Amino acid sequence: MKFLNVDIPVKNIPELDEGFVPLSLFFREHQKGAEKPLCIAVERSGGQIGTYETKIHGTPEMREADAYYVDRLVKFLLWSWGGFKVMICGDDDMAAVIREAYSENGSRAFDKGFMERVYETEFVVEALPYDKKPAAFQRAESVGRHTNGGRIGFDAGGSDRKVSAVIDGEAVYSEEVVWFPKTISNPDYHFEGIMAALSTAAAKIMEHGGRVEGIGVSSAGVYIDNKCMVASLFLKVSDEDFDKKVKNIYLRAAEQLSNQLGYEIPVVVANDGDVSALAGAMGLGENGIMGIAMGTSEAVGYVDLDGNICGWLNELAFAPVDGQPDAMEDEWSGDIGCGVKYFSQDGVIKLAPRAGIELKGASPAEKLKEVQALMAEGDERAVKVYESIGVYLAHTLALYAMFYNIRHVQMMGRVMSGKGGDIILETATRVMDEEYPELAFRPEAPDEKTRRVGQSAAAATLPEIK
Numbered sequence: 001m002k003f004l005n006v007d008i009p010v011k012n013i014p015e016l017d018e019g020f021v022p023l024s025l026f027f028r029e030h031q032k033g034a035e036k037p038l039c040i041a042v043e044r045s046g047g048q049i050g051t052y053e054t055k056i057h058g059t060p061e062m063r064e065a066d067a068y069y070v071d072r073l074v075k076f077l078l079w080s081w082g083g084f085k086v087m088i089c090g091d092d093d094m095a096a097v098i099r100e101a102y103s104e105n106g107s108r109a110f111d112k113g114f115m116e117r118v119y120e121t122e123f124v125v126e127a128l129p130y131d132k133k134p135a136a137f138q139r140a141e142s143v144g145r146h147t148n149g150g151r152i153g154f155d156a157g158g159s160d161r162k163v164s165a166v167i168d169g170e171a172v173y174s175e176e177v178v179w180f181p182k183t184i185s186n187p188d189y190h191f192e193g194i195m196a197a198l199s200t201a202a203a204k205i206m207e208h209g210g211r212v213e214g215i216g217v218s219s220a221g222v223y224i225d226n227k228c229m230v231a232s233l234f235l236k237v238s239d240e241d242f243d244k245k246v247k248n249i250y251l252r253a254a255e256q257l258s259n260q261l262g263y264e265i266p267v268v269v270a271n272d273g274d275v276s277a278l279a280g281a282m283g284l285g286e287n288g289i290m291g292i293a294m295g296t297s298e299a300v301g302y303v304d305l306d307g308n309i310c311g312w313l314n315e316l317a318f319a320p321v322d323g324q325p326d327a328m329e330d331e332w333s334g335d336i337g338c339g340v341k342y343f344s345q346d347g348v349i350k351l352a353p354r355a356g357i358e359l360k361g362a363s364p365a366e367k368l369k370e371v372q373a374l375m376a377e378g379d380e381r382a383v384k385v386y387e388s389i390g391v392y393l394a395h396t397l398a399l400y401a402m403f404y405n406i407r408h409v410q411m412m413g414r415v416m417s418g419k420g421g422d423i424i425l426e427t428a429t430r431v432m433d434e435e436y437p438e439l440a441f442r443p444e445a446p447d448e449k450t451r452r453v454g455q456s457a458a459a460a461t462l463p464e465i466k
Contacts, residue, residue, distance in 0.1 A: 003323055004065040006030050012431045014388035016354040021323035022395035023337075025435075027402065030069050031055060038090040039133040040074060042083035045119060045224050048311075050081045051136040052403075056091060063093075070094045071101060071108075072320050075335070078111060080403055082222070082313035084119040087126045087134060095127030110333045111318075118222050118229040118313075143268065143309045144278045144461045150210035154194065155272065156219040156233055157201075158182055158296070161195035164456040165204035171457050173204035185236040187245040192252045202257060212257070215267040216276035216462030217250050218455050220299075222313060224451025225261040226269040228249055268462035272455070273301030274309045279458035280410045280446060281307060288407035290400065292443075294415035296364070298343040305405050317344070321396045342392045345415055351388050355381040362446060370415065375420045386420040390427025393443060397428065398436045409443045421445065 001008040001021070008025045036058035041051045054073065056066040074086055086102070088095035101108040102125050112123040128134075147169030155162040158181065165173040179193050202212045221231025227232070227247050234246045245252075254267035270278075277291035281303040293299040298317040304310055318330065322337035328350055330338045341347055345368040352359055352371050361367040375382040397409060416424065429442045 004051050004068055006060060006065055006261075008083075008339075011434055012125065012391050012392040014351075015384055016351045016444070017387040019326065020392070020395075022399070023321055023323055024395045024399035024402070026323050027073075027399070030065060033057065036091065037068070037089070037130055038070070038094065039130060040070070040077060040214045041087040041089060041128075041136075042074075042077050042081050043085040043087070044081060044083040044133075045311075046139060047137065048133050048139060050077065050083070051133065052077055056094065058091065066094065067097045068323075070098065071431040072323070074098055075108065075111065076319045076403065078115060078313075079315045079319040080312060080314075082118065084115050084121050085124045085126065087128050089128040089133035090130035092127045095125065099125040099127075108335075110335070114230070114333075116378045118224065120229075142158055143270065143464075144216075144275075144303075144458070145282060145307060146214075146461050146464050149213040149465045150205040151460040151463070151465075152198055152205070152215045153456040153458065154197055154201075154210060154217045154219075155213065155275070155454075155456040155459055155464075156181070156194070157215065158220065160195055160232060161193060162454070162456040163201045164210075164454060164460055165201040166457055167205060167210045169461075171454070171460075172208050172210075173201065174454065174456065175200065180235040185238065185241075187234065187237050187249070190234065190237075191245065191249055191253065195256060196208060196307045198253055198257050199260075202261065206365065210241040212214070212261060212265055213461035213465045214252050214460075215250075215257070215265055216459040217267065217269040218272045218459035219250070219269060220272045222315070223269045223271060226267060228269075228387070243326050247306075249330050266465070270309055270459070270462055271301065271314065273299040273314055274303070275301065275455055275459050275462075277301035277303045277410075278309060278411065278456055278461070280408070282461070284408060284447065286407060288405050290404060290406050290409045291407060292343065292411055293413035294343045294347075294411070295413040296345060298339045299413070302404055305407075316400070321392070321399060339396065342389070342396070343415070344413075347389055348385055348415060349390070351385045352381075355384045357381050357385070365414075371419055372420060375423075376418060378419075382420065383423060386423040389415075390424040391431055393424060393428040394431035394435065397432065397441075397443060398439060401436075401439055401441075406441050409441055410446045411443050412446065 034055035102112045151166045153164040162176045164171045222229045258265045277289045281289040288305045288309045289303045291301045300316040302312045317340035326338035328341045359367040
């Protein structure tokens with residue numbers, strides 16, 4: 001395979017998507033013969049800076065490949081780390097390419113606007129000489145796995161909310177309540193649901209002779225300093241109400257419970273993907289865990305080698321994985337080749353017609369169930385769908401490994417259920433054995449011990465009680 005003057009020796013291509021260009025292999029092969037040093041630095045909240053060292057060719061015949069490589073690399077880093085300032089260190093031409101892309105009318109205008117909303121500051125692209133590149137800096141924070149004292153763990157999902165009352169690491173009470181956060185526009189509905197859960201758990205802790213000493217929250221969305229910056233849970237809430245009542249919703253809930261009990265209770269809020277990875281790390285007793293949930297979208301979390309949640313966005317649903325020019329477009333961001341169209345129910349729906357499956361369901365969830373039903377019957381067309389996703393996954397895990405130190409990858413979500421999930425794992429393992437034998441990990445399903453560490457119980461371990 002040849003792509004932008006780069007020869008890509010790929011052995012495994014999805015049967016139902018023969019145009020697929022694995023960015024993992026493009027990135028790897030582009031670097032062969034590249035000699036001009038380039039550093040990409042991304043600044044996010046608290047003065048934290050991530051740096052990525054790489055090289056480009058810097059020649060006229062490879063300019064298009066260089067520009068594409070840097071564009072995709074910057075895009076990946078932004079949706080992995082998050083940030084409001086990108087510094088291209090070592091090549092003014094590549095800096096100009098990125099600056100144009102992240103302008104008001106550029107190809108990455110959506111990404112620029114998203115990051116500005118998250119970090120509440122103007123998005124900037126800056127060119128620097130290579131010898132003026134900034135030093136990497138990240139606040140090392142030990143978050144989670146604290147089990148002392150009485151704790152409340154709250155998990156805000158899109159269809160149900162869960163809460164656990166935990167005393168010295170043992171859950172004394174858990175409940176799951178159906179709610180409809182994505183369809184309700186009044187944020188008081190969300191606040192009242194959160195308070196009901198916290199109050200119930202607090203009462204259970206006190207019934208057992210304990211004292212509420214910390215609140216941990218697992219919630220879909222992007223959270224900076226425990227504030228909600230963007231979250232699909234509040235999809236119908238107006239911008240005005242979001243700023244007034246949603247941004248600080250968990251801080252307000254903790255304050256109200258503190259007032260009711262007569263003392264201050266610390267709260268820590270984390271992305272639900274990260275808490276899923278934390279639950280996996282607790283279950284396995286290891287670190288370097290990536291969790292990937294393939295459902296309505298692709299949700300990713302990560303616990304680093306020190307057992308910490310990094311404070312990164314980890315919104316890899318919107319990070320690129322495929323280089324083919326006619327890859328499916330993500331309707332939200334307007335970009336193509338991003339993970340959401342490969343590792344979610346959208347990926348199944350995309351591939352099913354190519355396998356000759358006519359989908360009749362009205363909703364994406366119904367269409368997924370149709371393919372799962374065929375898979376349960378051993379339909380060869382459905383097998384091809386899941387095998388193709390397995391090939392996607394193998395190449396993409398190799399891409400993720402360029403940016404994350406991974407020891408285990410745990411695959412979750414409704415797309416992974418049943419026989420189809422088994423085929424995805426088997427295919428991905430085979431392809432990684434053939435194409436990426438140097439990688440020590442392979443995708444796996446959570447074991448029973450990991451499953452027993454509930455997400456709300458894992459959330460309860462987030463705050464440190466001194």
